[in-house]
Amino acid sequence: MVDAAVQVRPGGRSAKVRAAVHRAVAELLAEEPAEALTIPAVAARAGVHATTVYRRWGSAAQLLNDVATSRFSGDVVVPDSGSLAGDLERWLGDVATDLADPDTLALMRATIGSGPEGGCACTGDRHEQLSAIIERERARGGHAPEVGKAVDFLLGPLYYRAIFSDQPATGEWARELVTTFLAVSRSRSAQQS
Numbered sequence: 001m002v003d004a005a006v007q008v009r010p011g012g013r014s015a016k017v018r019a020a021v022h023r024a025v026a027e028l029l030a031e032e033p034a035e036a037l038t039i040p041a042v043a044a045r046a047g048v049h050a051t052t053v054y055r056r057w058g059s060a061a062q063l064l065n066d067v068a069t070s071r072f073s074g075d076v077v078v079p080d081s082g083s084l085a086g087d088l089e090r091w092l093g094d095v096a097t098d099l100a101d102p103d104t105l106a107l108m109r110a111t112i113g114s115g116p117e118g119g120c121a122c123t124g125d126r127h128e129q130l131s132a133i134i135e136r137e138r139a140r141g142g143h144a145p146e147v148g149k150a151v152d153f154l155l156g157p158l159y160y161r162a163i164f165s166d167q168p169a170t171g172e173w174a175r176e177l178v179t180t181f182l183a184v185s186r187s188r189s190a191q192q193s
Contacts, residue, residue: 020046034110061114096169099162
């Protein structure tokens with residue numbers, strides 16, 4: 001039995017600073033254009049000294065990458081419907097819903113605009129999820145397309161629409177992408193056989 005007088009620190013000062021800084025970034029992006037996001041502004045909003053933020057992250061770009069990596073990791077569950085089409089349709093619909101959130105979109109645009117590694121912070125987990133879906137299909141013995149082609153065909157249009165267009169990526173649109181992708185993939189596979 002654990003003594004009630006003993007208290008465990010739930011992460012200590014470092015975790016509290018990180019959480020406060022991440023929250024400050026999200027709040028500032030919701031209120032201001034991305035260009036207004038500076039280390040001093042984030043530090044002031046988080047209630048920490050700017051040198052603390054500079055010491056831990058170094059630059060606004062590195063801070064945005066950390067916030068994006070944290071935000072886009074594990075937020076969308078990889079479904080297991082028993083079929084590749086079902087898994088892809090549900091997953092892509094969930095990703096589309098996530099990307100439609102204005103706060104998510106603001107973070108993504110700011111991170112991508114901060115430098116070349118910003119895109120990786122916003123898509124790395126999505127690539128891993130898509131890879132897991134495709135590998136599961138292979139393990140079931142089904143036809144599974146290459147991960148790179150799936151990324152290009154499914155995530156490319158979805159992220160393009162989210163970042164550069166005012167057209168929403170609806171669930172129906174995501175399902176159409178999956179249907180078209182699987183049909184093209186099967187057709188190419190049949191031609192190669």
